Amino acid sequence: VLITSKWGKCLRPLQVTEMMTPGVLAMGQGAWVEIDEETGIDKAGCMNVLCGPNVTTTGYQAWNTCICNVEKWDGEPLVPDYLWDSREVFKED
16 A cells, blocks of 8 residues: 655555554554655655654654555555565674
8 A cells, every 4th residue: 555644655565454443554663764766655664754854852752643644556566575685784894
């Protein structure tokens, strides 16, 4: 599905469950942003692209109330995360 907000957009697989309140979206955290230069869509599921630059006080998590839209994606299928090349942040010589 394509998830959009006024600040950004990302593409992720969808799982529907009765454990979530209707109208609520949950995303895993910790993804590195991977923006497609042609579409501007994050393919990795980095929720920070949806939240914008709002400044908050210490201990307040603004991303708990990020308003977004979820819509069917008709473009190229998303390559599963486990098939991506791994990223090396620190590499020893």
